[in-house]
Amino acid sequence: MKIVFFGSSDFSLRSLEACLASGHETVLVVTTPPKKKGRGLHLEPTVVRLAAEKHGLPVEEFPHLRSSMASEKLKKLAPDIFVAASYGKIIPPELLSLPQYRLNVHPSLIPLYRGAAPVNWPILNGDKETGVSIIDIAEKMDAGDIFYQTRYPIHPAMNAVELLHELAKLSAEALAAVFEMIHKGALRGIAQDEAKVSFARKLTKEDGLISFEESADLIARKIRGLSPWPGAYFFFGQERVMLLAAAPAEASGTAKPGTVLSVEKEGSVLIAAGGGALRIHRLKPEGKNVMMASDFVNGRRLRVGETLA
Incomplete structure (x- = not known):
């Protein structure tokens, strides 16, 4: 045939x-x-x-x-x-x-x-x-x-x-x-x-914009499900930042979503999210190289208790 x-x-x-x-x-x-x-x-x-x-x-x-x-x-x-x-x-x-x-x-x-x-x-x-x-x-x-x-x-x-x-x-x-x-x-x-x-439906660039008020599980699914395009991202001021690797995590307290909860020596950063927390491992600021989340936070002089987005 x-x-x-x-x-x-x-x-x-x-x-x-x-x-x-x-x-x-x-x-x-x-x-x-x-x-x-x-x-x-x-x-x-x-x-x-x-x-x-x-x-x-x-x-x-x-x-x-x-x-x-x-x-x-x-x-x-x-x-x-x-x-x-x-x-x-x-x-x-x-x-x-x-x-x-x-x-x-x-x-x-x-x-x-x-x-x-x-x-x-x-x-x-x-x-x-x-x-x-x-x-x-x-x-x-x-x-x-x-x-x-x-x-x-x-x-x-x-x-x-x-x-x-x-x-x-x-x-x-x-x-x-x-x-x-x-x-x-x-x-x-x-x-x-x-x-x-x-x-x-066909994905759009806007689908990638995340809010830390969303659940950590949803944000993690967006990071995985929107790879490689449009990718999951947030804005730090005017800076667009792609989230590359993150996972839901447990956290106590009622911090505002987007708050930096901890910065770990191994490179991850714990961020408050809707109904829990998100542990971010790797990210990529627009126009820059992939980096550990801790390097991003430290480079922008963010402290525990301050808001990432």
Whole structure:
């Protein structure tokens, strides 16, 4: 069978590898056009394009899939299978009718967390597990029938970057299982329960702003769930400070949230937060290097009892 693969991010790579290992022919890789990156704003291709070229695969960077160029190219290939993994664009209905099988690799337990940020929101919401779903590519976003699911426990200290890496590995295993079902003629879909649908909306820079009036547990989840972007941050005066490593801690008393409770020799700082305290280990002031929290506090001559933010 002939596969057309759609993908644009690091998460896509394991799924592409699964396609190459499936025994089917990957006749085309479709990715998004290069984007300007870095201080020089140089155009950089996606990691998927680089991987496709490494494997000697034909690759296209269609600006729009609704274009006649894209439509003619895909129709001419007569694909049997579409595989989409973190492509970032909607595949239009007129193209979805081309293949016999349409596989959307989604890093959540669908119908939970449809949408743009399915890896971040389970951490932000304090979920104990997530997973990978292989679903039909439908006209409505992430609403297709479920072909296969596998679960993954979220470690309490795991951040979104680490979780994405693990789910990418899991996605390759899930795709391999689905390809085997196709080989045996046993692939069947189950309709999603619309009553259980939740959405993982796209993150914004403003999502990263924390208040020490929030619970220490919520702040810690934001640090992990918003890594690497937008990151969790607060303002010390006009200075934007990223929180990189912190954990909830016990504290006595009723100090105002944001108050420095202690500065430890090993480098951490205990800060009063809503309903408890937050032990901050590492942070990064804007435009400066990563530092221990104690170095930040001491460098700004903050004393125990004074307010950080």
